[in-house]
Amino acid sequence: MHKKMIIFLSIALLLTGCWDKVEIDERAHISALGIDRYTPGPDDEETVGRHIFTFAFPELKKEGAKDVVISSVGDNLYSVSRIMASRSNKEFFLGHLRTVVVGVDIAKNPADFRHILDGIENNEFLSRRVVLALTEGSAAEIIKVVPAMENKLGEFIAEIFRRSDRIPRIVGGSAGDILRDLHESGNTIIPKIVPGKADVKVAGGGIINNFKFKGWLGEVETAHLLVLKGETKCLCGMSVKHKGFDIPVALRPKKPRISLIEDKDNIKILIEVEMEGDVRQTYFETDEDTLKSSFVSEIEQEMVEATKQRAMDTINKIQKEFETDVLGINKYLRQSHYKLWKEVERDWQDIFPNIDIDVNIDIKIRRIGLVR
Amino acid sequence: MSLWERLFGKKSEDTDTDIGEIKVHRNLDKNFGIIKDMLKDCDDVLYREIKIGIEGNQRAVVISIDGMTDENVLDNHILKNLMINSRIAPPDIGIFKRQIGDAVKDKTLSAAEMKEVGTIEQAVLDILIGDTAVILDNYDKIIIVGTKGWEMRDVAEPETENVIRGPRQGFIETLRVNTALIRRRIRDHKFKIKGYQIGRRSQTDVCVLYIEDLADEDVLEELDKRLKAIDIDAIIDSGYIEQLVEDNWRSIFPQIQNTERPDVATAALYEGKVVIVVDNSPFVLIIPSGFNAMMQSAEDYYERWGIATFIRALRYFALLMAIYMPALYIAVTTFHPQMLPAKLLISIAANRAGVPFPAVLEAIIMVLTLEILREAGIRLPGAIGQTIGIVGAVIIGQAAVDAGIVGPIMIIIVSITAVASFTIPSYNLAIAARLLRLVLIIASGFLGLYGVMLITMLALVHLCSLKSFGVPYLTPFTAPIGQRSDLKDALLKAPLLSMHYRETTVRKSERRRMLDHRDENFNKEG
Numbered sequence: 001m002h003k004k005m006i007i008f009l010s011i012a013l014l015l016t017g018c019w020d021k022v023e024i025d026e027r028a029h030i031s032a033l034g035i036d037r038y039t040p041g042p043d044d045e046e047t048v049g050r051h052i053f054t055f056a057f058p059e060l061k062k063e064g065a066k067d068v069v070i071s072s073v074g075d076n077l078y079s080v081s082r083i084m085a086s087r088s089n090k091e092f093f094l095g096h097l098r099t100v101v102v103g104v105d106i107a108k109n110p111a112d113f114r115h116i117l118d119g120i121e122n123n124e125f126l127s128r129r130v131v132l133a134l135t136e137g138s139a140a141e142i143i144k145v146v147p148a149m150e151n152k153l154g155e156f157i158a159e160i161f162r163r164s165d166r167i168p169r170i171v172g173g174s175a176g177d178i179l180r181d182l183h184e185s186g187n188t189i190i191p192k193i194v195p196g197k198a199d200v201k202v203a204g205g206g207i208i209n210n211f212k213f214k215g216w217l218g219e220v221e222t223a224h225l226l227v228l229k230g231e232t233k234c235l236c237g238m239s240v241k242h243k244g245f246d247i248p249v250a251l252r253p254k255k256p257r258i259s260l261i262e263d264k265d266n267i268k269i270l271i272e273v274e275m276e277g278d279v280r281q282t283y284f285e286t287d288e289d290t291l292k293s294s295f296v297s298e299i300e301q302e303m304v305e306a307t308k309q310r311a312m313d314t315i316n317k318i319q320k321e322f323e324t325d326v327l328g329i330n331k332y333l334r335q336s337h338y339k340l341w342k343e344v345e346r347d348w349q350d351i352f353p354n355i356d357i358d359v360n361i362d363i364k365i366r367r368i369g370l371v372r
Numbered sequence: 373m374s375l376w377e378r379l380f381g382k383k384s385e386d387t388d389t390d391i392g393e394i395k396v397h398r399n400l401d402k403n404f405g406i407i408k409d410m411l412k413d414c415d416d417v418l419y420r421e422i423k424i425g426i427e428g429n430q431r432a433v434v435i436s437i438d439g440m441t442d443e444n445v446l447d448n449h450i451l452k453n454l455m456i457n458s459r460i461a462p463p464d465i466g467i468f469k470r471q472i473g474d475a476v477k478d479k480t481l482s483a484a485e486m487k488e489v490g491t492i493e494q495a496v497l498d499i500l501i502g503d504t505a506v507i508l509d510n511y512d513k514i515i516i517v518g519t520k521g522w523e524m525r526d527v528a529e530p531e532t533e534n535v536i537r538g539p540r541q542g543f544i545e546t547l548r549v550n551t552a553l554i555r556r557r558i559r560d561h562k563f564k565i566k567g568y569q570i571g572r573r574s575q576t577d578v579c580v581l582y583i584e585d586l587a588d589e590d591v592l593e594e595l596d597k598r599l600k601a602i603d604i605d606a607i608i609d610s611g612y613i614e615q616l617v618e619d620n621w622r623s624i625f626p627q628i629q630n631t632e633r634p635d636v637a638t639a640a641l642y643e644g645k646v647v648i649v650v651d652n653s654p655f656v657l658i659i660p661s662g663f664n665a666m667m668q669s670a671e672d673y674y675e676r677w678g679i680a681t682f683i684r685a686l687r688y689f690a691l692l693m694a695i696y697m698p699a700l701y702i703a704v705t706t707f708h709p710q711m712l713p714a715k716l717l718i719s720i721a722a723n724r725a726g727v728p729f730p731a732v733l734e735a736i737i738m739v740l741t742l743e744i745l746r747e748a749g750i751r752l753p754g755a756i757g758q759t760i761g762i763v764g765a766v767i768i769g770q771a772a773v774d775a776g777i778v779g780p781i782m783i784i785i786v787s788i789t790a791v792a793s794f795t796i797p798s799y800n801l802a803i804a805a806r807l808l809r810l811v812l813i814i815a816s817g818f819l820g821l822y823g824v825m826l827i828t829m830l831a832l833v834h835l836c837s838l839k840s841f842g843v844p845y846l847t848p849f850t851a852p853i854g855q856r857s858d859l860k861d862a863l864l865k866a867p868l869l870s871m872h873y874r875e876t877t878v879r880k881s882e883r884r885r886m887l888d889h890r891d892e893n894f895n896k897e898g
Binding site for chain 2: 009020021022023024025027029031058060061062065093095096098125127152154155158
């Protein structure tokens with residue numbers, strides 16, 4: 001009995017178990033990763049990889065720690081992180097990677113892009129909540145930025161995204177969501193990131209159609225796309241021209257209602273969005289009586305018109321220019337009108353640009369600010 | 373024979389000496405000679421040769437031990453009666469000649485406790501216990517008078533198991549005082565005190581206390597068997613009895629609860645448990661006792677249930693902390709850093725940077741330092757002991773961090789662990805937790821969380837198989853359906869009013885402890 005137990009224990013202790021013990025201060029906790037396309041020079045050997053990987057990890061200092069940035073050329077994330085071990089006194093550890101920035105050049109080539117995406121998805125250390133972002137220029141540029149507010153870049157970007165439901169112009173960006181969208185339809189929108197001097201800006205998004213980059217969606221358009229998809233809680237920063245003055249109104253949209261309108265010729269979709277709004281200011285010594293219901297309803301009316309116009313512009317751009325269903329109409333049809341979806345599923349790529357999408361916006365002003 | 377058996381198996385040996393039997397002789401000198409020979413070189417034995425009767429022609433010897441007898445009884449009720457009072461009132465000479473024993477025993481000696489023994493060995497044993505032997509000429513028995521009385525410690529507040537609310541009495545080293553302390557709390561003729569004398573040479577008094585219709589007969593029978601099987605030269609403390617009767621001596625977990633508090637012992641008796649009191653030990657044993665009993669403090673029952681529940685849950689949490697904190701820290705930092713939030717990770721890593729040892733070694737150094745300090749604190753005299761505690765904890769810890777030998781977070785972890793382990797009410801369970809903690813530290817150093825889980829499973833398997841006198845150690849957690857009512861007094865402490873039943877370890881018919889005679893509308897209004 002005891003002999004058996006001792007044998008079992010020794011098996012458990014000696015043959016299994018993870019001998020990957022590395023002290024916490026002996027790891028390089030990669031916080032941000034940039035991936036760029038690499039064009040081999042004439043002197044390069046042929047075996048050199050196709051991408052440049054730029055890693056950032058924090059220095060282990062008690063005060064004033066900055067990021068250490070190193071980069072290497074290679075084919076995929078796994079082998080590069082292995083190769084890097086020979087250039088560093090620390091063990092590369094991806095468990096705390098928060099941000100992956102991909103240069104748009106990679107996204108323009110579907111084969112390369114899929115290669116990179118699988119490298120991200122297949123790495124067991126990478127959380128599904130890693131932020132995946134596209135940049136127009138070089139991803140390494142972004143990784144090298146030292147933000148003034150928080151000198152660890154990975155953390156900085158991750159914190160921006162953590163507040164994304166309060167910032168109206170950022171698409172979700174979590175790798176899990178993006179990968180799921182891509183698995184389902186090959187289409188998605190990936191947040192765009194722009195380097196600044198001592199910060200980075202996240203705004204707008206890159207449209208991916210069938211694993212290929214199609215084009216950039218602007219900031220305002222992104223904000224309205226998010227409203228139409230019901231993925232944001234605020235639509236701030238919008239204003240309305242009222243009698244020659246800009247009056248800012250903070251809007252809080254509800255989840256939109258999508259419905260299929262009966263129509264023989266074409267698929268017709270109606271998206272209805274209800275929003276609540278606050279008038280944030282008017283102008284000094286105003287002549288308006290903001291307490292009057294006529295003022296409120298005027299503002300509401302003007303706001304509806306402006307918002308609807310911008311929403312329609314966004315839809316137009318998505319449909320006509322990008323021909324990519326990032327609105328989630330495919331999901332809606334599959335969930336609620338499965339029969340119809342089965343008919344159109346194969347050709348959805350061609351059908352989507354031609355369907356009719358109408359938007360119905362209803363805004364109620366709830367608060368009018370301080371009144372003298 | 374396997375190595376294991378050879379090391380720890382049962383060994384059969386011959387008992388060294390067997391005490392023979394010498395009958396008491398009718399001749400005083402012969403008896404006296406034998407006893408004197410047996411008690412040769414025992415300089416604390418007092419022999420008093422006296423003559424009794426009107427003419428003083430009846431010889432007698434009074435033997436006692438100096439320092440163990442109550443001199444008041446010896447002087448006033450034995451010697452004075454035999455030597456003076458027996459001459460004042462002369463009995464019938466004829467009867468006196470024929471029945472001298474009865475005359476002395478029934479009419480002369482005025483002590484409460486008295487008996488006759490027929491063998492010299494028994495008489496000597498009684499003398500050694502502190503009684504007084506009266507040997508008469510022409511009489512084939514020896515009269516033993518109960519004169520036990522010696523200097524003893526006062527009944528004082530117990531040093532361990534302190535409570536804020538509750539009785540301030542603690543057991544002392546004298547068995548009779550201890551049983552009296554319990555008897556005072558149980559005025560029931562069903563409360564029984566059964567005596568044993570264990571130890572070939574020490575002949576230590578051991579008493580088994582139980583309430584007849586509550587205690588489980590099987591437990592009593594088993595205990596009787598185990599106590600009678602003990603054949604050892606001496607029992608110094610109740611710890612000897614504990615180790616000799618417990619179910620599994622290989623286990624690191626204590627299977628018998630000990631207490632210094634009469635109220636705890638009494639409560640256990642009312643629960644149908646059995647209490648063992650050992651002479652010369654202020655710690656009494658409670659059987660059967662499980663894990664649950666050792667996590668309870670007397671105060672839980674004296675304070676209101678809300679705070680008792682909170683504190684009890686806190687205690688279990690502290691137990692988990694005391695066992696797991698260092699192991700989890702090592703596992704998470706060296707094997708699974710992705711489990712830490714990024715900011716915490718950076719802070720831990722930055723604090724650890726420059727520490728030359730791996731986390732597991734760091735933990736072992738600190739835990740061992742702490743254990744050494746604790747041991748030193750116990751050995752040193754009171755005032756210095758506390759100083760050493762502070763010096764050790766504050767100065768050594770701070771210096772170790774400054775010198776870069778250990779990280780500051782490890783100091784925090786080890787200190788919290790130490791503080792948490794002091795919340796465990798039962799000292800012997802706390803020791804088990806300390807041992808388990810060390811094992812877990814090593815396992816997590818080798819295998820990370822996998823090792824922690826491995827040891828946890830082994831410990832749980834072991835705990836589940838452990839029994840204390842037939843009662844599963846983890847009662848009531850292992851069979852929550854059958855013992856649902858026991859759960860009211862486990863992790864939580866239900867209000868006293870809802871605890872109608874005793875623990876399920878008592879006899880089924882006697883489970884009900886409390887009846888509810890309150891008015892139906894009691895407490896309903898307002």
